[in-house]
Amino acid sequence: MSTLAILLFALAAIGGVYLAFNHLRGNVPPMAVGLIHGALAAVALVVLILFLLDSPSLGLGGIALALFVVAALGGFMMLGKRLRQQTLPKSLILVHGIAAVAAFVLMLIWILSNGA
Numbered sequence: 001m002s003t004l005a006i007l008l009f010a011l012a013a014i015g016g017v018y019l020a021f022n023h024l025r026g027n028v029p030p031m032a033v034g035l036i037h038g039a040l041a042a043v044a045l046v047v048l049i050l051f052l053l054d055s056p057s058l059g060l061g062g063i064a065l066a067l068f069v070v071a072a073l074g075g076f077m078m079l080g081k082r083l084r085q086q087t088l089p090k091s092l093i094l095v096h097g098i099a100a101v102a103a104f105v106l107m108l109i110w111i112l113s114n115g116a
Helices: 002-024 031-053 059-083 090-113
Strands: none
Touching: 002 031, 002 090, 031 059, 059 090
């Protein structure tokens, strides 16, 4: 299950990098890419939660989960702005991305250190 979480978050990250670079360059990427990015991240988050529920100790995995939730909240905020055809603040894009990357790194460290 840990491999699935890593794979899904990695795929979501690829879409996120595409979205971020386009927005930061002043382009509006296709809504479909954002929806796929969000769906992959949401499924990965559920897989991570299920994996954590089966784990004897949360440790860095719990911190990663909290950061992924922060990133998800930022993603929902961006989706809402996009649906209202508002400009996405660069600060929100950066905070969302930084939270997601930090969470991904912590999740990897936790999974690899626990031999999962």
